[in-house]
Amino acid sequence: MAELLEKNYDPKSFEDRIYQNWCEKGYFKPDTVGDKPSFTIVIPPPNITGQLHMGHALDNTLQDILVRYKRMRGFCTLWLPGTDHASIATEAKIVEAMRKEGLSKEDVGREGFLERAWKWKEQYGGRIISQLKKMGSSCDWSRERFTMDEGCSKAVKEVFVRLYEKGLIYRGERIINWCPHCLTSISDAEVEYEDQAGHFWHLRYPFKDGSGYLELATTRPETLLGDTAVAVNPKDERYKDAVGKTVILPLVGREIPVVADDYVEMDFGTGVVKITPAHDPNDFEVGKRHDLPIINCMTEDAKITEEFPAYAGMDRYAARKAIVADLEKEGFLIKTEDYSHNVGTCYRCGTTVEPRVSMQWFVKMEPLAKPAIEAVESGDIRFIPDRFSKNYFHWMRNIRDWCISRQLWWGHRIPAFFCDDCGEMIVTKENHAECPHCHKPMRQDPDTLDTWFSSALWPFSTLGWPEETEDLKRFYPTSTLVTGYDIITFWVSRMIFSGLEYMGEKPFHDVLIHGLVRDAKGRKMSKSLGNGIDPLLIIDQYGADALRFALASNNSPGNDMRFSDERIESARNFANKIWNAARYILMNLKVKTVSDPATLSGLAIEDKWVLTKFNRVCREVSENLDRYELGVALAKLYDFIWDVFCDWYIELVKPRLFDEDCPTRDAAQNTLAFVFTSTLKLLHPFMPFITEEIWQKFPHEGESIMISAWPEAREDLNFPAEEESLEKIIAVIVAIRNRRNEMNVPASKKVPIYIETEAQKDFEESTAFLMRLAGAGEVHFDRDFDPEKSVAIATDAASVFIPLLELLDPVAEKARLESEKEKTLCEIERIVAKLSNEQFVSKAPEKVVNGEKDKLKAYQNALENILSTYQKLFS
RNA sequence: GGAGGUAUAGCUCAGCUGGUUAGAGCAUUCGCUUGACGUGCGAAAGGUCUUGGGUUCGAAUCCCUAUGCCUCCACCA
Numbered sequence: 037m038a039e040l041l042e043k044n045y046d047p048k049s050f051e052d053r054i055y056q057n058w059c060e061k062g063y064f065k066p067d068t069v070g071d072k073p074s075f076t077i078v079i080p081p082p083n084i085t086g087q088l089h090m091g092h093a094l095d096n097t098l099q100d101i102l103v104r105y106k107r108m109r110g111f112c113t114l115w116l117p118g119t120d121h122a123s124i125a126t127e128a129k130i131v132e133a134m135r136k137e138g139l140s141k142e143d144v145g146r147e148g149f150l151e152r153a154w155k156w157k158e159q160y161g162g163r164i165i166s167q168l169k170k171m172g173s174s175c176d177w178s179r180e181r182f183t184m185d186e187g188c189s190k191a192v193k194e195v196f197v198r199l200y201e202k203g204l205i206y207r208g209e210r211i212i213n214w215c216p217h218c219l220t221s222i223s224d225a226e227v228e229y230e231d232q233a234g235h236f237w238h239l240r241y242p243f244k245d246g247s248g249y250l251e252l253a254t255t256r257p258e259t260l261l262g263d264t265a266v267a268v269n270p271k272d273e274r275y276k277d278a279v280g281k282t283v284i285l286p287l288v289g290r291e292i293p294v295v296a297d298d299y300v301e302m303d304f305g306t307g308v309v310k311i312t313p314a315h316d317p318n319d320f321e322v323g324k325r326h327d328l329p330i331i332n333c334m335t336e337d338a339k340i341t342e343e344f345p346a347y348a349g350m351d352r353y354a355a356r357k358a359i360v361a362d363l364e365k366e367g368f369l370i371k372t373e374d375y376s377h378n379v380g381t382c383y384r385c386g387t388t389v390e391p392r393v394s395m396q397w398f399v400k401m402e403p404l405a406k407p408a409i410e411a412v413e414s415g416d417i418r419f420i421p422d423r424f425s426k427n428y429f430h431w432m433r434n435i436r437d438w439c440i441s442r443q444l445w446w447g448h449r450i451p452a453f454f455c456d457d458c459g460e461m462i463v464t465k466e467n468h469a470e471c472p473h474c475h476k477p478m479r480q481d482p483d484t485l486d487t488w489f490s491s492a493l494w495p496f497s498t499l500g501w502p503e504e505t506e507d508l509k510r511f512y513p514t515s516t517l518v519t520g521y522d523i524i525t526f527w528v529s530r531m532i533f534s535g536l537e538y539m540g541e542k543p544f545h546d547v548l549i550h551g552l553v554r555d556a557k558g559r560k561m562s563k564s565l566g567n568g569i570d571p572l573l574i575i576d577q578y579g580a581d582a583l584r585f586a587l588a589s590n591n592s593p594g595n596d597m598r599f600s601d602e603r604i605e606s607a608r609n610f611a612n613k614i615w616n617a618a619r620y621i622l623m624n625l626k627v628k629t630v631s632d633p634a635t636l637s638g639l640a641i642e643d644k645w646v647l648t649k650f651n652r653v654c655r656e657v658s659e660n661l662d663r664y665e666l667g668v669a670l671a672k673l674y675d676f677i678w679d680v681f682c683d684w685y686i687e688l689v690k691p692r693l694f695d696e697d698c699p700t701r702d703a704a705q706n707t708l709a710f711v712f713t714s715t716l717k718l719l720h721p722f723m724p725f726i727t728e729e730i731w732q733k734f735p736h737e738g739e740s741i742m743i744s745a746w747p748e749a750r751e752d753l754n755f756p757a758e759e760e761s762l763e764k765i766i767a768v769i770v771a772i773r774n775r776r777n778e779m780n781v782p783a784s785k786k787v788p789i790y791i792e793t794e795a796q797k798d799f800e801e802s803t804a805f806l807m808r809l810a811g812a813g814e815v816h817f818d819r820d821f822d823p824e825k826s827v828a829i830a831t832d833a834a835s836v837f838i839p840l841l842e843l844l845d846p847v848a849e850k851a852r853l854e855s856e857k858e859k860t861l862c863e864i865e866r867i868v869a870k871l872s873n874e875q876f877v878s879k880a881p882e883k884v885v886n887g888e889k890d891k892l893k894a895y896q897n898a899l900e901n902i903l904s905t906y907q908k909l910f911s
Numbered sequence: 912g913g914a915g916g917u918a919u920a921g922c923u924c925a926g927c928u929g930g931u932u933a934g935a936g937c938a939u940u941c942g943c944u945u946g947a948c949g950u951g952c953g954a955a956a957g958g959u960c961u962u963g964g965g966u967u968c969g970a971a972u973c974c975c976u977a978u979g980c981c982u983c984c985a986c987c988a
Contacts, residue, residue: 044950229986236988254988267988301987309988316988378986423915427983430914434984521983551982556923558981590924590936594916596981598923602937609950620947663927671925671935686947694946770954776942777954783943808945809953863932870930875968884930884969891932 041622041733045608045615047579051725055169063743064174066114068510075111076514077103078495078544079175080527081120081183084157085129088167090553090561090599091520093571094591097584098550098666099518100173104721105661106515107174108746114511115174116498118181119161123447123487124226124384128218130156130446146445146482153446157182167572172580172724174742179507181498183490184448191497192448192490193465195538200452200463204400205440207452207461211313211320212439214392215382216338216352220443221396223486224436227380227389236375237360240368241266241310244282244291250275251370252308255377256315257363258356260285261333261344263292265311267322270296272307286368287359288344295326314393330393338390352390397441397450397483401533405435408533411542417532419547420664421594424521431525438530440486447484454479492530495543512539516546521594524549548664551596553587558598569599581723582607588722589674591667610674611726614719617682618730621708624693629735630709634752638700641801642688643707644755645762649680650711655749657718670722677715684766685711691804709734714747764795764833765802771829772810772836779827781840786813790821792904793834823908828853830901832894837905846909853906860899867892 042049058064066074077099082092099115107113130153131141141149161182168175181188199205212221237257242249250266263285268275279296299322300309313323314332323330333341340347340355346362347355363369380389409432411417412425419425441450452463455471455478462469462478469478490497495517499508513535519528528547535543555561561568574583585607591597633639633647653676660669685708692704713734720727720741731741738744772789781787789812791799796817799806803815821839827849829836867888870876877885 041947043948045948224985252988256988299987304987311988318986318988377988380986426915430984525983558923592925595924600923600937603923605950606936609948612950613948616948616951618947623947660927665927668925668927675935682948683952687945687952690946773953774955780942783945783953811945859932866932870969873968876930877968879968880930887930895932 041615041619041730043616043619045579045612045726047581047611047725048576050729051170051172051575051580054725054728055172058174058740058742059177061739063740064115064176065178066112066176066511068112068506070112072110072112074510074515075103075106075113076116076511077114077516077518078116078498078514079118080517080519080523081118081181081491081494082164082168083122083125084119084161084164084182085122085126086164088164088171088571090569090571090587092164092168093171093583094550094553094587094597095518095520096168096171096173097587098548098591100171100584100724101588101666101721102516102518102548102661103174104724104742105746107742108717108720108744110745112510114176114179116179116181116511117165117168117173117175117177118494118498119164119183120487120491121157121182121184121447123442123444123484124218124220124222126153126156127444127446128384141445149445157184170572170575170580172584174724179498183487183494187500188490188493188497189448191493191501192485193451194502195489195493195534196451196485197463197465198538199399204403205397205463206400207395207397209393209395210398210439211317211391211393212396213380213389214336214394215385215387216336216390217385217387218382218444219336221392221394221439221441222382222384222389223439223488226383228383229378229380231376232379232388233374233376234379236305236373237363238306238370238373239286239310239363240370241283241286241308243278244284247281250278250283250294250308251306252310253305253373254310255375256356257359258340258347258352259312259315259333260310260359261288261340261347262312262314262331263288263290263310264313264323264328264331265292265326266294267297267300267309267311268294268307269298269300269302272300272302274307286366287346287362293326295322295328297322297325315391317391320391320393332393334390334392336392396439397452397481397485399438399440401435401437404533404537405432407536408432408529411532411536417542417545417547419549421549424524424547424549424594427521427524428529432529438486440489441481441483442486443482444484447487448490450481450483450485452481454481488526488530491527492534493538495531495535496539501539513542514544516548517544518548518550520552521549522552546664549594550591551594554596554598556598556600558596574604578604578608579611579725581726582611585610585670585723588666589670593664610678611723613678613682614723614726614730617677617686617712618733620686621712622733625705625709625734627702627705627709627735630713631706633703633707633710634750636703636706638703639707640689640692640700640703641758641762641798642685642805643703644758645688646681646685646707646711647753648755648759649676650714651749651754653680654714654718654747658746658749661721666722673715673719673722677719681711681715687809688805691808717741717744717747761795761798762802764798764831765805767831768799768829768834768836769806769810771831772806772812772838775827775829775838776811779840781811783811786811787838787840788812788814788816788821790816790819790826790837790839791834792817792819792837792901795833799834823905826909828905828909830856830898830905832898832901835901835905837908850906850910853902853909857899857902857906860895860902864892864895864899867895 103113103115213227215222234255236253238253240249266283278294281294282291285292311319311322313320313328313330335341338352340350342348347358382389453469454461455474457474460471460473471478495514496512499512531543555567586604653672656672657669689704692698692701716727716731728741793799806812806815826837826839870888
């Protein structure tokens with residue numbers, strides 16, 4: 037048969053072609069005919085602004101493995117793809133792009149801005165989708181969704197209105213994290229803390245009655261403009277008398293009270309704190325408790341307001357300098373210390389956040405959190421690995437109300453309307469509202485919703501909710517969510533309470549958590565470090581299968597992994613190995629169809645051996661996939677393919693392939709092809725392209741490997757006795773190779789070998805193996821050799837002698853045998869001690885005890901062989 | 912400050928619910944144009960499983976302690 041495959045694996049020559057074919061055939065669509073159980077994954081929607089990075093590559097590889105596995109297993113399988121509008125990130129990018137044109141948001145107006153944003157979405161939203169396709173992702177693209185498409189938007193409005201009517205959404209004045217650069221509120225979770233070098237300014241706040249002053253320290257002297265009290269701990273003896281008195285605010289001259297509050301820690305600083313409710317979250321709380329006025333001294337871009345003419349218009353840092361200078365000039369500054377402290381920054385732009393009091397929309401979390409906690413407690417929702425449920429509980433049990441309004445334009449606009457005449461406010465799904473009192477058009481709230489508000493609905497909004505669709509009935513709840521641990525709180529937890537609240541049912545059963553992909557040195561990949569590895573470049577160089585292999589192998593749930601050149605190279609080498617195995621089998625495959633080995637006559641021992649091994653790996657792969665141990669499953673396959681199938685089985689079967697008159701030649705070809713194509717099926721979820729390309733070249737039934745049936749382990753193809761027999765031969769081959777290597781016998785040198793064994797029959801049938809794989813010239817079972825001039829090898833099944841006079845060093849040989857004897861004796865001693873321990877024998881399970889007995893027997897056999905060899909050589 | 916993870920060969924990691932002679936890949940060393948593959952084949956060397964206790968007939972594995980590294984949460988003016 038003509039050579040069908042190129043010598044080297046070249047993924048570029050087939051990956052795109054194969055993917056396109058899968059799409060055209062519609063294999064990615066769920067087969068909804070009949071009532072097969074469904075398996076559903078909704079994709080964690082990537083940002084439309086985003087480019088595929090290693091995190092996506094990992095996330096999607098894992099999802100695709102699960103989906104392809106379940107599809108082959110016969111599930112009605114849906115992997116639903118889509119993208120996220122990512123309000124703050126996208127808006128920032130668009131603003132940035134406009135800035136380069138010299139335009140601002142205000143210049144183009146809300147309408148104009150949104151027009152640009154949608155154009156942006158059209159332009160870049162498709163980019164990441166095409167990148168996912170490059171990876172081989174078997175998503176049903178006909179069901180692709182976007183968090184701001186019509187359906188999702190409808191779901192968002194529905195949810196908002198329902199929650200509002202239930203009293204779970206409210207509007208309130210709160211101190212929130214404000215980014216003075218992005219000009220929007222950001223949620224607690226979006227704040228990143230970093231250590232910053234700063235100062236601790238010790239200030240003097242004089243009492244109004246002239247009886248001295250209070251000393252306090254602050255890191256933010258500019259907020260003093262907004263101070264409305266000074267606080268001490270009620271238990272603090274030092275300041276007992278001060279409580280209730282009035283102090284004069286330096287520079288401003290305002291009279292403010294001294295209050296007592298537990299929030300103040302006595303042993304930190306001077307034990308006195310200035311209270312600025314408008315500019316510090318803790319102070320805000322203290323202010324509420326003591327009914328203090330809120331004086332906002334900063335504009336939304338963090339400049340001092342007009343109310344303080346001396347500093348008006350100054351940026352907060354400029355104002356800090358000016359105020360410190362003035363304090364010093366007027367004698368209020370006692371001292372300045374260096375001080376390093378944690379400062380919150382905007383996760384998007386890095387600007388230091390400014391706590392700011394403003395009117396925002398909130399979701400009341402407590403009633404929603406309760407069932408969400410129970411769902412995980414009861415096991416209805418399961419985290420893999422389980423430890424992440426602890427993170428989840430911790431967050432859920434300490435949950436605070438969720439600030440959902442954002443001062444952005446790109447996003448779902450809050451469906452609330454205000455009447456400028458009478459101040460009426462209504463919440464409605466309608467796009468326009470008329471004031472129920474004044475009958476005039478109302479003004480819609482300008483704010484939009486937090487991106488995660490729509491992502492939280494993703495598992496059901498994408499299936500058609502609030503309509504009662506067929507998809508919703510069939511695919512909700514979804515089966516498994518695959519995502520990184522970094523967004524458990526942002527996203528996973530919010531989907532859980534949302535699903536329970538609106539659907540009355542969990543959004544998914546299993547949450548498979550994976551770690552981060554780090555660089556070769558273990559650092560997080562980031563733009564600023566420039567250590568990111570572009571998956572597309574990797575695909576271009578090594579192929580998508582190699583990338584997928586590199587990501588899936590050695591990956592265990594929840595743990596970070598490192599990505600390196602060596603890793604991807606070994607992945608590519610593995611693909612090349614498979615390629616060449618296929619090439620070789622095809623070269624030797626004369627049969628036109630591949631029959632089931634159970635129907636074959638003339639199965640040889642090595643055929644039965646490999647079938648038995650295949651059965652095992654088949655079971656192991658399925659089991660580990662079911663347990664989400666994808667890395668383990670892949671490792672088992674790797675070992676089977678490389679070590680068992682290529683290095684042993686192909687080598688063992690070669691003599692039969694070369695011998696045109698061999699009666700079992702067809703059986704050999706058949707078994708080769710059967711085991712190999714079955715193995716390709718097991719490998720397909722991990723490496724879809726190469727397995728398809730090769731499978732198509734083999735005799736096959738059906739159109740594609742991706743819709744073929746998953747192999748099952750089969751009792752009728754299980755031959756433990758033959759497996760064990762061949763293992764004995766293999767052990768001898770390995771031992772002979774070993775000795776030859778030690779003694780520098782060239783591989784080309786054929787040597788006669790003499791074997792003494794109880795399993796002589798097995799060895800007699802295997803002389804071809806010994807000749808081929810152990811460099812035996814002749815194999816004898818008699819004793820017609822001179823022991824004194826022979827190299828001896830002992831395994832637990834046989835003693836082997838090689839008359840190699842010229843290589844024999846009797847002294848070394850003696851020493852070697854003695855050391856082997858010692859080692860074996862040690863092992864025997866260990867096991868004997870174990871077995872004579874009554875506690876062990878009585879308490880250990882029978883299986884373990886018998887295992888030890890078997891081991892002992894093997895060692896004793898080996899020892900016997902060593903001793904008899906020794907005797908022959910040196911007695 | 913609170914919580915969690917992790918510590919196994921030079922490097923990256925497996926080792927599941929305790930019983931293996933503690934494994935793999937890469938790197939290293941040695942030997943090979945063995946009729947698929949040098950992106951390969953055959954072999955070797957390399958580990959007191961971080962410390963100290965405990966449970967057990969038996970611990971890399973379970974519990975406690977210490978230490979290192981990583982992550983998340985909270986945030987002290």
